[in-house]
Amino acid sequence: MREEVTAFVPGHITGFFSAHPDDDPTKAGSRGAGLTLTDGVEVTVTPADEPQIVLDGEPAAIEPVETVLETLEAPARVEAETSVPIGAGFGVSGAAALGTALATNLVYDRKLSYNELVTIAHGADVQAGTGLGDVVAQASGGIPIRLEPGAPGHNLLDGIPARARVEYVSFGQLSTADIITGDTDQLSAAGKEALSLVVKEPTLLSFMYASRRFAREAELLTADVKKAIQDVAAVDGQASMAMLGNTVFALGTGLSDAGYEPSICATHPAGAMLK
Amino acid sequence: MREEVTAFVPGHITGFFSAHPDDDPTKAGSRGAGLTLTDGVEVTVTPADEPQIVLDGEPAAIEPVETVLETLEAPARVEAETSVPIGAGFGVSGAAALGTALATNLVYDRKLSYNELVTIAHGADVQAGTGLGDVVAQASGGIPIRLEPGAPGHNLLDGIPARARVEYVSFGQLSTADIITGDTDQLSAAGKEALSLVVKEPTLLSFMYASRRFAREAELLTADVKKAIQDVAAVDGQASMAMLGNTVFALGTGLSDAGYEPSICATHPAGAMLK
Structure with missing residues (x-):
């Protein structure tokens, strides 16, 4: 057993999505596209006598993290530090679950593969109602396009081959669970249309265009x-809404140019990684 | 059209593999596992009137790179700088092809997706006989396990969730083409056995054990x-042979401890990336 392992998981801003529920959490998920970010969640796991979760220095209950620890039969202490806001559309719950899976696997010598750990974290996030596609995107990195929903083995990912500086401003919390467990027909129709635009032209500009159109048509703004x-x-920049959070994100210097004081990061070239 | 785009592609050491030829180069490939490396190939593409390839400052003919430029209808100048030895089992040809595909796509505004670019580079590497699985591994990063052969959409990848310091020493060149176009039955039988070991226990130690066993059984040492x-x-370290090159690699400080003066790098957490 190792004494301490740390993993970094990028934050993930979804630009648009369609929900694909399934009784099997490894098949449930979403189609869509988003940006993984150099801002994210660092998770440190140490052996303990019973599960303990600490988020930004305070004891916390993060259901998907608890599920991951139960699945791995590991009563670990999990310390998560996030550089993105919580409950604001950055996939913090998925990042915490995935980081916990990767680090706990080494601390407790569970000998699971990368896909197995991603599957456990994805299933935990879906079951908790805290995310539908963040985990598989965060495992992949870059600017992932989720062509088919679900965990590895079920899903199909592609990506937009680009990098970008990203700015964001959060105006507060929105509950993912309220929206993704409600009526999602209109949302999913808009999400499918947005996806077909980005598949036709997998560029950053078309991603931003499709994301804005989705936010408008799904009536989520x-x-x-x-x-x-x-x-x-108004200053010729590209911005849209982080799904699902009360957060605006922009490429380049869009928000700065418009007079906001945004957080500044970039797309993350890699998926979740051990430190 | 952009003036200049640079991509970095990690080197890739294959520990073991089985060959899976197919008339369709997007289906052809290999199963196996390997390490992607922080040492690799940096590729810079600029617009030109006719294709030019420069490798480490000298004009060079790299068939898969030529094929990628033809496929993208881009008469670009490609400058590749490699920090790994050429013809020694590090997948330089695949790295050059993949870096060219990613950078040329942006310079010539070809609007292809990540998977499409990986498919083009993989097909070019396979057709040239210079590699069977390097490109898809280099596109993925980490410590990829190639469960099913071929380009994205056909293949299935998993990974060993770990990081490691890597040391290597090259003793000269071996021709990949001579071996992977010859009789590969014994090699492929050994490769399948090695893969089943690593699937059962996806850890670094089992990867090194399976790789050594493969090198011995395939009679390639x-x-x-x-x-x-x-x-x-003899100094309790773990080393094996880079497939296919006259190169030994070790985890941690294995080669240093044994009195060699190795090149030192680490596993690369990300796949190929734009700079």
């Missing part, structure tokens, strides 16, 4: 985000 | 490599 997108457009 | 593996084992 909050007032703050709507105004920020308009402000960025 | 050169005298220099055989001696180096024995020297590393």
Whole structure:
């Protein structure tokens, strides 16, 4: 047993998606596309007598992390530090679950493969209702396009071959669970249309265009985000809404140019990684 | 059209493999496992009037790179700088092809997806007889396990969730083409057995054990490599042979401990990436 293992998992902003529920959590998930970020969640796992979860220095209950520890039969202490806001559309729950899976596997010598660990974290995130596609995107890195939903073996991923500076501003929390467990027909129709645009032209510009169109058609825009997108457009920038969070994100210097004071990061070239 | 784009592609050491020829180069490939490396190939593409390839400052003919440029209808200038030895089992040809595909796509605004670019580079490497699985491994990063052969959409990848310091020493060149176009029955039988070991236990130790066993059973060991593996084992280290090259690699400080003066790098957490 190793004393301590740390993993970094990139944050993930979804630009658009369609929900694909399934009784089997390894088949459930979403289609869509998003940006993985150099800002994310660092997870450190140490052996313990019973499971303990600490988020940014405070004891926390993160259901998908608890599920991962149960699945791996590991009563570990999990310390997560996040550089992205919580409950704001960055996939913190999925990142914490995936980082916990990767680090716990080494600490407790569980000898599982990368795909097996991603599957466990994805299933835990789906079952908790905290995410539908963040984990597989965060495992892949870059700018993933989720062509088929579910865990590895079921899903099919592609990507937009590009890198970008990313700016974001969060205006507060939105509950993912409320939206992805509600009526998702209109949302999923808009998500499928957005996906077909990006598959036809897998570029950053078409991703931003498809994301804005999705946010409008799925009627998910909050007032703050709507105004920020308009402000960025007014200075010829590209912005859209992080799904699902009360968060606006922009490429390049879009938000700075529009007079906001955004957090600044970049797309993350790699998926989740051990330190 | 952009003026200049640079991509980095990790080197890839295959520990063991089985060959899977197919008339369709997107289906042809190999099963096996290997290490992607922080040492690799940096490829810079600029627009030109006719294709030009420069490798480490000298004009060079790299068939898979030529094929990629033809496929993308791009008469580009390609400058490749490699930090791994050429013709020694590091997948330089595949790395050059993949880096060319990623960078040329942006320079010439070809709007292809990541998987499409990987498919083009994989097919070019297979057709030239210079590699069977390097490109898909280099596109993935980490410590990829190639469960099913071929380009994205056909293949299935998993990974060993670990990181390691890697040391290597090259004793000269071996021709991949001579071996992978010859009789590969014995080699492929040994490769399948090695893969089943690593699937059962996806850890670094089992990867090194399976790789050594494969090198012995496929009767590919050169005298220099055989001696180096024995020297590393004598100091309780783990070493094996890079397939296919006259190169020995070790985890941690195996070769240093045995008195060699190796090149030192690490496993690369990401796949090929734009700079």
